Amino acid sequence: MIKGKIVFITGATSGIGYATAIKFAEEGARLILSGRREDRLIKMSTEIKEKYHVDVFTLVLDVQKRSTLSIMDRIPTEWQQIDILVNNAGLAAGMGPLHEGNPDDWDQMIDTNVKGLLWMSRAIIPGMVERKQGHIINIGSIAGKETYANGNVYCATKHAVDSLNKAMRIELVNYGIRVTLIAPGAAETEFSEVRFKGNKEMAKKVYEGYMPLQADDVADAIYYVASRPDHVCINEMIVMPTAQANTVHWNKR
Ligand code: NDP
Numbered sequence: 659m660i661k662g663k664i665v666f667i668t669g670a671t672s673g674i675g676y677a678t679a680i681k682f683a684e685e686g687a688r689l690i691l692s693g694r695r696e697d698r699l700i701k702m703s704t705e706i707k708e709k710y711h712v713d714v715f716t717l718v719l720d721v722q723k724r725s726t727l728s729i730m731d732r733i734p735t736e737w738q739q740i741d742i743l744v745n746n747a748g749l750a751a752g753m754g755p756l757h758e759g760n761p762d763d764w765d766q767m768i769d770t771n772v773k774g775l776l777w778m779s780r781a782i783i784p785g786m787v788e789r790k791q792g793h794i795i796n797i798g799s800i801a802g803k804e805t806y807a808n809g810n811v812y813c814a815t816k817h818a819v820d821s822l823n824k825a826m827r828i829e830l831v832n833y834g835i836r837v838t839l840i841a842p843g844a845a846e847t848e849f850s851e852v853r854f855k856g857n858k859e860m861a862k863k864v865y866e867g868y869m870p871l872q873a874d875d876v877a878d879a880i881y882y883v884a885s886r887p888d889h890v891c892i893n894e895m896i897v898m899p900t901a902q903a904n905t906v907h908w909n910k911r
């Protein structure tokens with residue numbers, strides 16, 4: 659039962675995070691939505707409140723910042739009992755061989771995908787431990803299960819998410835807290851536009867010749883794992899486009 663639960667989604671301003679916010683709003687959750695783009699947060703908060711009549715609290719948050727560790731100080735008391743944390747904020751920056759890589763891109767991916775997830779988890783999980791209740795849903799990737807050419811550092815960050823997901827489950831099992839990894843394949847969001855630094859042509863090519871996942875498909879998977887009975891934990895879910903067998907084999911027209 660999701661109605662009334664407090665769900666904290668990072669990276670809610672776009673793609674999978676945005677679709678997840680809508681999905682949980684449809685089911686009556688109370689939403690804490692965060693991201694760096696305040697204008698988007700304000701717009702989506704207004705729309706969600708009007709359309710779904712649920713409570714929304716927004717937080718402008720750059721998860722790269724170590725100050726994320728004190729995020730609870732920015733959350734009003736009535737919002738502090740977080741039931742579900744969706745560690746979704748993430749990105750790929752650039753694509754190319756490691757020996758030609760841009761260290762600024764590496765910093766951004768490591769600081770967002772790995773350290774951001776750590777700051778968030780360190781800040782939110784203690785409350786769940788105290789209450790002996792909660793669900794952490796980490797958004798990994800097929801890139802955390804396999805490594806593909808020119809994806810080196812992005813793949814490494816998602817492998818780290820995979821590993822941290824396992825660590826959390828082991829360390830939280832005694833507290834009745836569920837931990838789930840959602841590992842999607844190619845999903846058509848702003849992901850590739852971000853990866854290729856705003857180059858829309860290159861981004862479009864990633865999704866040509868087959869039907870990629872849509873953000874809603876991944877949001878459905880997130881909602882599915884969150885809405886199982888309390889005694890059921892889906893440890894991991896790999897969600898792929900039917901046309902993508904793995905990071906190498908595709909059925910493209
Ligand atoms: P989008 O680019 O559409 O969305 C990414 C979200 O992350 C945005 O809301 C963005 O918000 C947020 N974000 C990025 N950096 C930061 C930051 N430093 N602090 C806070 N928020 C941040 O991509 P997706 O929806 O596709 O990506 C969501 C997650 O899914 C990522 O972790 C990605 O790695 C993963 N994923 C994506 C796949 C795909 O093919 N699309 C496949 C597998 C996994 P803002 O810019 O406002 O901060």
Ligand code: 8X3
Binds near residue numbers: 798809842843
């Ligand atoms: C995003 C999917 O295959 O482009 O995590 O790395 S992929």
